[in-house]
Amino acid sequence: MAEVQIEKVMIDNEDKLIYQTPYGEIELQEDKLLSFSDGIVGFSNCTVFGLASHPAVKNSPILILQCVNDATVNFAVVDSKSLSFEYSAEDMAEAIKSSGVSSKDAIVMFILRTNESDEGAKSITANVKAPIVLDATNKVAKQVILNNRDLSTQYEI
């Protein structure tokens, strides 16, 4: 009995990539990794990422986008559907077109960041100007930069 269990643990370790992040330990499934052929703007070497749910907060809408090429790079992202923010039809069409993903498979995500005002008040913003459009079925993703000047890299949520 004990032997069987040990064997199972070893198999799990082969199938999963484990990362230590500021959010806690996350596991990525190798067969679900996303290919960012263009990298992320400013991180052109980061071409493979995995998505993990938040390790410490149950049911958090925030997912961790962990880079496989560089273990120190990870982003907190959120599915656009879990925010009240919505793109215009035109912006959405541009996002889909630039990403090269088919509209039925496209999932749009925003990179989050924390801002601290001069008074020390913290707020969380989403980069709606440069969303990540991904296709989980074909395991490809891209960060696209939208033309609309009204879209902010720091949309307060």
Added chain:
Amino acid sequence: MLVVSRKKGEAIVINDDIEIIVSEIKGSQVKLGVQTSKKNKVYRKELYLKIKQANESSVNFDPSDIGDLKVKMEKTDGRSTNREGND
């Protein structure tokens, strides 16, 4: 840096797949046309830097703020935030 003088309508070519043409000159402003394959991304530099800077400062997201965010989002949006992958 390579510096080349060009008149309106003249162009430069980079490798086989990038052509930059001076399409209009008006006072201190120059309009450039860039012809290239889709794999080359062309951005105004200030926009590129803005996105790069936004990405770089997003790497250091403070996880301790996530609890607050959850509450905030539930308040502003009634839709379910449960997604595949969460329990």
